[in-house]
Amino acid sequence: MLACYELEFGTLNVYEHCVVGKMKYGALIDSSVLEYYEAVIDTHFKDKEFGYISLRENSYSINPHVYRQLHRWPNLKGIAVVDTNLRTQGIFPMEQGFYDGEMRLFEEYATAVEWIADLTKQTSIAKSKNQGYLCKEQVPCKKAPTCLLRRELNPQAFGAPENQNPISA
Numbered sequence: 001m002l003a004c005y006e007l008e009f010g011t012l013n014v015y016e017h018c019v020v021g022k023m024k025y026g027a028l029i030d031s032s033v034l035e036y037y038e039a040v041i042d043t044h045f046k047d048k049e050f051g052y053i054s055l056r057e058n059s060y061s062i063n064p065h066v067y068r069q070l071h072r073w074p075n076l077k078g079i080a081v082v083d084t085n086l087r088t089q090g091i092f093p094m095e096q097g098f099y100d101g102e103m104r105l106f107e108e109y110a111t112a113v114e115w116i117a118d119l120t121k122q123t124s125i126a127k128s129k130n131q132g133y134l135c136k137e138q139v140p141c142k143k144a145p146t147c148l149l150r151r152e153l154n155p156q157a158f159g160a161p162e163n164q165n166p167i168s169a
Contacts, residue, residue, distance in 0.1 A: 005040060009033055010060075014044050017120045018051045018113075025058040034069055041073055049075050051116035055109070056083040067098035077119040078102035080112035 003014040010023035019040065023029060041050070070076060079099065081088055084107055088095075092105045102119060106112040 002044065003040075005036075007036055009036075012037070012040055014040060017049065018053055018116050019044075020053045020055060022055040023058060023060040025060065027058075027060040028063070029060065029066060030063040031066060031069060034066060038072070041076075045073075045075060047075070049077050049120045051078045051080065051119050052076065053080045053082060053109075053112050053116060056081060056088050059087075062095070064095055064098040067095065070099065070101070076101065078104070078116060080116055081105045082109050082112045083107070 001013050001015055005012040005014070008024075009027040009029065010021060013020045019037075044050075078101060081092065081095075081104070083089070083105065086105075086107065088105060096103050104112075104115060106115070
C-alpha cells in the first residue's frame with residue numbers, strides 16, 4: 001500500500017494502480033466527497049492510469065449523479081464494485097446507467113483486482129512487495145494533504161491483508 005486516507009465518510013487505500021474504497025455505515029457519497037477523491041487522485045495518479053475498487057461491506061448512500069462527474073479523471077479506467085452479499089445487485093444496473101466508463105460487479109475481491117489490473121495493463125507487475133511498493137516496515141502510510149485529514153491516518157484500516165499489494169495478489 002502506498003497510502004491510507006481515513007476520512008469522515010470512509011477509508012481510501014492507494015496502491016500502485018488502484019484506489020480501494022470502503023465507506024462507513026450511513027455515509028452519503030455526493031459531489032462534496034469528490035473533492036477528497038480529487039486530492040488523492042491528483043496526488044497519486046495525475047498522469048497515470050488507475051482503477052477504483054469499491055468494497056461494499058456497509059450500507060451507505062450514493063447520489064448517482066456523482067458518476068456523471070467522474071469524466072474529470074480520463075485516466076480512471078474502470079470501477080469494480082465488490083459485494084460478497086450481492087445486496088448491490090438490484091441497484092447496480094441503475095448505477096451503471098449513470099457512468100459512461102467500464103463498471104462491473106464482483107462477488108470476490110481477487111476477481112475485481114484481476115479485472116482492474118487488466119484494465120490498467122498491469123499484468124507484468126513484479127510480485128515483490130519491496131519492488132515499487134512500500135511495505136509496512138518502510139513507510140506504512142503516506143499522509144494526505146492537510147485539507148484531507150479529519151484525524152490521524154490509520155495504516156491498518158481495512159482491505160487487502162497487511163502488506164499485500166492488490167495488483168500482485
